[in-house]
Amino acid sequence: GFGGGGATVFDVALMRETVGPDMGIKASGGVRTAADAKDMIAAGATRIGASAGVAIVSEAEGAGGGTGY
Structure with a gap:
């Protein structure tokens, strides 16, 4: 969009509730x-x-969270 600031957890949850699974x-x-x-x-x-x-994936793998995504 054009709003700036990026997505928030609230925004994503609202969209999910609105559009369904x-x-x-x-x-x-x-x-x-x-x-x-x-x-x-x-x-x-x-x-x-x-x-x-790349940094996000590296961080997740380092924390033992490298599976499931």
């Missing part, structure tokens, strides 16, 4: 850590858009 949701902007990505997925995101993707 059959539509994909991409959380983009503001996702900088593995914890951020996990929070977005828990809120209903099916895709993550992040310029820090």
Whole structure:
């Protein structure tokens, strides 16, 4: 969108509630850590858009969270 600031967990949860389980949701902007990505997925995101993707995956693998995504 054009709002700036990136996705929030609230935004993603609201979209998931609105569109239901059959539509994909991409959380983009503001996702900088593995914890951020996990929070977005828990809120209903099916895709993550992040310029820090390599760092996020490296962090998740280092924390023992390298499986399941």
